[in-house]
Amino acid sequence: MHMADALVSPAVGGAMLATSAVLIGISARKVRENFDNSKIPLMGVMGAFVFAMQMINFTIPATGSSGHIGGGMMLAALLGAYPAFLVISAVLIIQALFFADGGLLALGANIFNMGFWTCFIAYPLVFLPIAKDFSSRTRIVLASVLSSIIGLQFGSFCVVLETLCSGVTELPFGVFAGLMQPIHFAIGAVEGALTAMLILFLREARPELFKAENSGRSVSFKAVCGYLALASFVIAGAISLLASEYPDGLEWSIGKIIKDGELGTGGKFYEALSLIQAKLSVFADYAVQGLGGTASSVIAGIAGVLIVALFIVLYANFLKKRHCER
Amino acid sequence: MKDSAAGIASSMASMRELEIFSASDARFSSLGAPVKILASFVFILCVVSFGVYDLGVMLFFVFPAALWFVVKPPARIFFNRLLIVLPFVVFTGISNLIFDNSVVELPFGFQTRGGAVSFFTILCKAVLCVGAALFLVLTTPINAIAGGLRRFKLPCVLVLQTVLTLRYLEVMLDEARRMHCAYSLRAPNLSGIRISDWHKIVARLFLRSLDRAENIYSAMLCRGFCARKTMDFYKTKESFAEIAALLCFVFACVFLRAAGWIFKGAAW
Numbered sequence: 001m002h003m004a005d006a007l008v009s010p011a012v013g014g015a016m017l018a019t020s021a022v023l024i025g026i027s028a029r030k031v032r033e034n035f036d037n038s039k040i041p042l043m044g045v046m047g048a049f050v051f052a053m054q055m056i057n058f059t060i061p062a063t064g065s066s067g068h069i070g071g072g073m074m075l076a077a078l079l080g081a082y083p084a085f086l087v088i089s090a091v092l093i094i095q096a097l098f099f100a101d102g103g104l105l106a107l108g109a110n111i112f113n114m115g116f117w118t119c120f121i122a123y124p125l126v127f128l129p130i131a132k133d134f135s136s137r138t139r140i141v142l143a144s145v146l147s148s149i150i151g152l153q154f155g156s157f158c159v160v161l162e163t164l165c166s167g168v169t170e171l172p173f174g175v176f177a178g179l180m181q182p183i184h185f186a187i188g189a190v191e192g193a194l195t196a197m198l199i200l201f202l203r204e205a206r207p208e209l210f211k212a213e214n215s216g217r218s219v220s221f222k223a224v225c226g227y228l229a230l231a232s233f234v235i236a237g238a239i240s241l242l243a244s245e246y247p248d249g250l251e252w253s254i255g256k257i258i259k260d261g262e263l264g265t266g267g268k269f270y271e272a273l274s275l276i277q278a279k280l281s282v283f284a285d286y287a288v289q290g291l292g293g294t295a296s297s298v299i300a301g302i303a304g305v306l307i308v309a310l311f312i313v314l315y316a317n318f319l320k321k322r323h324c325e326r
Numbered sequence: 327m328k329d330s331a332a333g334i335a336s337s338m339a340s341m342r343e344l345e346i347f348s349a350s351d352a353r354f355s356s357l358g359a360p361v362k363i364l365a366s367f368v369f370i371l372c373v374v375s376f377g378v379y380d381l382g383v384m385l386f387f388v389f390p391a392a393l394w395f396v397v398k399p400p401a402r403i404f405f406n407r408l409l410i411v412l413p414f415v416v417f418t419g420i421s422n423l424i425f426d427n428s429v430v431e432l433p434f435g436f437q438t439r440g441g442a443v444s445f446f447t448i449l450c451k452a453v454l455c456v457g458a459a460l461f462l463v464l465t466t467p468i469n470a471i472a473g474g475l476r477r478f479k480l481p482c483v484l485v486l487q488t489v490l491t492l493r494y495l496e497v498m499l500d501e502a503r504r505m506h507c508a509y510s511l512r513a514p515n516l517s518g519i520r521i522s523d524w525h526k527i528v529a530r531l532f533l534r535s536l537d538r539a540e541n542i543y544s545a546m547l548c549r550g551f552c553a554r555k556t557m558d559f560y561k562t563k564e565s566f567a568e569i570a571a572l573l574c575f576v577f578a579c580v581f582l583r584a585a586g587w588i589f590k591g592a593a594w
Binding site for chain 2: 086163
């Protein structure tokens with residue numbers, strides 16, 4: 001899953017570097033706030049362990065290909081999200097510098113693909129709610145396998161998007177995603193099983209690793225809101241560019257039913273409403289008027305997310321005030 | 327499984343070889359790490375900025391050719407690293423051969439399929455980018471790279487983790503060697519480690535490495551180790567000559583990039 005420099009454009013590589021730098025900064029600040037000196041050797045050994053595991057390629061049955069684990073979920077399960085993100089970043093820096101696995105420009109993309117989805121999405125939203133206090137064997141196995149699969153699915157999908165956005169390959173989106181997703185599903189399942197095995201073993205051999213850090217931890221509401229907001233921006237600003245240009249199901253069906261291809265409209269009321277809509281629609285057809293191309297759709301998408309968020313916040317505040325007055 | 331362990335050991339050996347080489351190189355190791363990191367980054371940025379049909383990227387082979395002549399690195403190291411990158415690059419590039427049937431004009435009136443040209447440029451970019459990263463580590467010891475990363479304001483905890491991960495890899499490999507030796511002595515008739523024993527060995531290896539790592543870290547703390555001070559010890563300030571050398575290199579890269587445009591313009 002390591003992307004090479006040759007496969008990213010400066011724009012994609014630079015944007016992903018900036019994103020990963022911000023995430024590293026946040027993680028470093030969080031780790032510093034709750035700094036525990038005794039965790040440094042564990043972080044180092046976990047890094048070395050994941051590094052070594054990534055060098056072992058295993059055969060994926062029925063595909064004729066091989067893969068290696070990502071390791072992000074294993075790190076997050078044992079260290080927590082923020083230290084895990086730093087450790088996977090360190091592993092990827094070493095691989096990029098000393099082993100040419102990945103590249104300097106593609107480093108940001110690799111950190112994001114292998115670290116962000118596992119440490120900040122799959123771990124708090126899937127792993128922790130299922131594994132809970134690490135007391136049940138079944139829960140640990142289920143949490144490890146599910147979260148590893150989900151983390152790797154998102155990560156590999158990002159590889160597809162970043163490569164296609166860089167414009168270096170003619171591989172169609174469907175074919176590329178169709179090849180990447182099933183392979184990483186299998187890798188995720190193997191990684192999940194390995195993670196579960198390691199956690200179960202360490203739970204018996206080193207129970208203090210789990211008691212201090214993970215017992216009774218709940219998912220922060222603010223963190224969930226933050227992740228959802230980030231996901232909304234990514235979907236509206238980037239993934240929406242891949243949306244189909246064909247009419248949606250309703251438009252297509254109506255187009256088939258009516259003969260002239262256009263619905264008959266008329267009347268003063270309709271005209272008045274159309275006039276109001278034309279005045280209000282700053283982002284007609286999900287684009288900024290007067291600005292063409294991709295940037296127009298990206299700005300319109302992000303602005304749409306901000307407007308919806310603002311509306312919901314104002315409405316929620318209004319409801320809260322009314323509730324307090326009662 | 328036995329091959330995997332041997333693969334990890336050989337990778338570590340090649341990394342040690344890199345470290346020894348970087349320490350012995352006197353011509354470039356005196357240059358500050360931040361300057362070299364920045365130069366590598368500018369080089370990679372210029373290389374990947376070429377379009378898929380842009381053969382001007384070949385102009386950038388001037389730099390690795392000159393450096394190869396001066397540094398004389400072991401060719402095996404370079405080709406080993408190239409082999410790591412090639413599978414995914416070739417997979418992505420080959421798709422261009424299949425799906426891109428456009429016709430592209432080459433200099434001197436030649437015409438060929440766009441897919442072939444883009445496949446070739448992707449391969450060129452991969453070779454150049456691997457070369458840039460390899461040149462950096464061949465001429466810069468790991469501690470100097472750590473200092474360089476600190477100079478770019480990377481968090482101390484991340485730089486410490488990077489250095490410790492590299493060092494603990496040695497510790498882990500040493501433990502693996504001992505365990506393998508003990509296993510072979512107890513089961514002399516077996517050619518390798520039984521698959522049914524692997525999970526126990528890997529788990530034990532992890533615990534033993536962790537114990538040793540904790541002891542090492544405690545010893546470091548007892549000797550007054552302070553992560554920030556140690557990492558910042560290797561942080562260097564650039565001299566005027568280094569900044570001038572960097573600016574010259576950046577200018578040369580920009581000049582070649584511009585020459586690439588002219589080359590493309592003349593071809594079309």
